[in-house]
Amino acid sequence: MKVVVLGAGESGVGAALLAKQLKHEVFVSDRGAIKDKYKQELIENNIPFEENNHSEKKIFEASEIIKSPGIPDTVDLIHRLKKSGIPVISEIEYAYKHTNATLVAITGSNGKTTTTNLTYHLLKTAHLDVAVGGNVGYSFARLLTENLHRIYVLELSSFQLDGIVNFRPDIAILLNITPDHLDRYEYKMENYVASKFRIILNQQAEDHFIFNNQDENILSFLKNEKPKANLLEVNEVKVNQDQLIVNEFTFDLSECSLKGNHNMFNATCAIKAALQLGVSKEDIQKGLNSFINAPHRLESICTTNGVEYINDSKATNVDAVYYALDAMKKPIVWIVGGVDKGNDYEPIMELVESKVKAIICLGVDNTKILETFSPFVKIIEETGSVKEAVEVAKTYTENGDVVLLSPACASFDLFKNYEDRGDQFRDAARNI
Numbered sequence: 001m002k003v004v005v006l007g008a009g010e011s012g013v014g015a016a017l018l019a020k021q022l023k024h025e026v027f028v029s030d031r032g033a034i035k036d037k038y039k040q041e042l043i044e045n046n047i048p049f050e051e052n053n054h055s056e057k058k059i060f061e062a063s064e065i066i067k068s069p070g071i072p073d074t075v076d077l078i079h080r081l082k083k084s085g086i087p088v089i090s091e092i093e094y095a096y097k098h099t100n101a102t103l104v105a106i107t108g109s110n111g112k113t114t115t116t117n118l119t120y121h122l123l124k125t126a127h128l129d130v131a132v133g134g135n136v137g138y139s140f141a142r143l144l145t146e147n148l149h150r151i152y153v154l155e156l157s158s159f160q161l162d163g164i165v166n167f168r169p170d171i172a173i174l175l176n177i178t179p180d181h182l183d184r185y186e187y188k189m190e191n192y193v194a195s196k197f198r199i200i201l202n203q204q205a206e207d208h209f210i211f212n213n214q215d216e217n218i219l220s221f222l223k224n225e226k227p228k229a230n231l232l233e234v235n236e237v238k239v240n241q242d243q244l245i246v247n248e249f250t251f252d253l254s255e256c257s258l259k260g261n262h263n264m265f266n267a268t269c270a271i272k273a274a275l276q277l278g279v280s281k282e283d284i285q286k287g288l289n290s291f292i293n294a295p296h297r298l299e300s301i302c303t304t305n306g307v308e309y310i311n312d313s314k315a316t317n318v319d320a321v322y323y324a325l326d327a328m329k330k331p332i333v334w335i336v337g338g339v340d341k342g343n344d345y346e347p348i349m350e351l352v353e354s355k356v357k358a359i360i361c362l363g364v365d366n367t368k369i370l371e372t373f374s375p376f377v378k379i380i381e382e383t384g385s386v387k388e389a390v391e392v393a394k395t396y397t398e399n400g401d402v403v404l405l406s407p408a409c410a411s412f413d414l415f416k417n418y419e420d421r422g423d424q425f426r427d428a429a430r431n432i
Contacts (some may be wrong), residue, residue, distance in 0.1 A: 001025065001428040002236025003094075006077075008034040010051060011160075014114075014139030016047050016206050021145050022098065029054050036303060041206070044308040058265065062086055066094050069135075069159035074186055078316025089161025092156065095365040097166070104153045104273055105134075107199050108175025108212075108321045111266045113294050114258070116155040118287075123151060125287035126279040135160060136294070151277070158195040159184065168202035171276055172229065173210045173269050177217040178319040193217050203229040210234065210272050212417070222279040223341045232272055240258070246271045249281045255289040259298050296422035298324060299431045306399030309390075309429035313422030318343050319358045324406040325351040325408040331401045332356045333393045336427075337363030338409030345372045345408075352377065356416075362389045362405075364413040385414070386424040390432055403429070 001024040005012045008030040019026035019196040028042060028049035042049045054077060057063070065081055065088040072078075106116045107197075113136050120132035123238040126217055133143045134154035143152065154169070158181060177196050185191035200209050205228055211217055212234040223250040238245035240263070245269050258267060266290070274284055280349075293299070296313040303309070312324045316338075325332065325348060334356045339357050345352075345368075358379035361369055366382050374380055386405075393403045403426045407418075 002063045003088055004062035005066045007071055008038050009068055011091040011139045012068045013038045013041055014142030015094050016070045018141040020047055039412040061223055066091055067163055090160050091139055091141050092160045093142050093164045093167050099144055103169040104171045105156050105169035105199055106173040107156045107196055109180045111175045112155045115266040115270050116153055117294055118291055119273050120153040120293050121289035122274040122284055126283035141279045162196040165200055171208045171273050172199045176212050176215050180317055193221050197221055200227050207277055208232055210269050219223055234268050237268055239264050251285055251288055260323055262323035271345055271429050301426050307397045308402045310402055310404045311422045311425050313418045315406040316410050318408050321406045321408040322348050325355055329404055333358045333396050333403045335360045335362050335389050335405040336407055337361040337366050337369055338407045339413050340368055340409050360389045360393045387428045390428040396431055406413055
């Protein structure tokens with residue numbers, strides 16, 4: 001078995017490590033530079049690799065190609081490989097072929113990481129033998145090279161789902177579908193929706209499909225497609241003050257760190273999955289009480305002079321910002337901006353008008369933000385760094401306000417990634 005892995009990020013290196021463990025002949029090829037930490041892993045494991053190049057002779061000798069999710073299917077090399085009859089699959093598909101574990105797979109345009117981490121935490125709190133990975137943390141393939149577990153909770157992107165063939169989760173969760181990454185889908189929303197629905201492609205009657213029954217794109221797809229799995233609809237989030245009702249159970253949220261209606265929806269989906277796997281109400285309650293969300297997702301940094309600073313740097317599209325603004329109960333000084341991904345701000349106009357007292361732009365080109373919001377937000381300032389943005393925001397705050405970094409845009413104009421942007425905001429807020 002000759003396995004060629006294209007791309008040497010977390011997904012690719014994880015696949016290479018699994019191939020090595022399975023005693024497959026493996027070669028890793030990356031057209032760009034490989035990060036030092038991954039290069040070192042390949043060297044330590046005696047896995048041959050190349051960087052800044054694709055040696056096509058070696059690649060076309062493969063029995064199977066494992067393609068990293070960052071490589072589009074439209075790339076000429078991928079076209080030619082498929083035409084030659086060599087299977088091209090994702091790391092998720094490759095890992096799936098080598099495990100019999102119970103799988104919980106979670107996808108959606110927004111909320112994937114929170115729901116994945118919460119589902120894992122609820123199962124772990126109940127002392128189930130579980131690991132978490134996929135599009136968050138470690139790759140699925142890498143997890144299989146370490147201590148094997150009975151359950152895997154996997155966050156999956158549409159890019160990862162595009163490369164599956166037989167992958168079949170016991171429980172699939174589809175949170176929502178809103179426009180994102182359309183450049184990978186010929187700018188056709190229907191293509192992106194179909195990609196997300198690949199999560200249930202191979203499910204059977206004994207599997208479970210938890211989905212948002214209030215999402216128009218999901219409902220539209222389901223009019224023409226009938227899933228084979230047992231359907232567990234989430235019609236509405238039942239919240240009564242500090243109580244969340246799921247199925248016949250009522251959970252106390254007074255000690256839960258999650259904010260906003262969208263996170264109550266995420267929690268509902270996670271709880272439904274946990275209940276299907278036999279977790280008791282008591283253990284779910286313990287998990288809700290002790291859960292700490294991943295950084296950069298409505299992360300409360302500090303409160304200084306009565307002003308709360310919240311890091312929501314992961315909000316890189318308008319839909320995510322909608323959830324953030326909706327969750328705020330205080331007047332907002334909103335830090336927004338970056339690389340625009342074709343944003344349509346119409347869905348948040350009403351929230352901005354009613355809740356935002358000042359806008360602080362954080363991006364190289366803020367034209368669209370200025371044109372959209374200047375008719376009804378009196379205070380709009382432009383800044384060139386996080387430190388400056390936080391300092392300017394402070395001048396417009398008073399006791400009881402919140403400074404919210406929720407950019408609605410990608411970060412690559414001024415930062416390495418959204419984590420770098422959020423880390424800089426955290427440091428600036430704590431030093432204000």
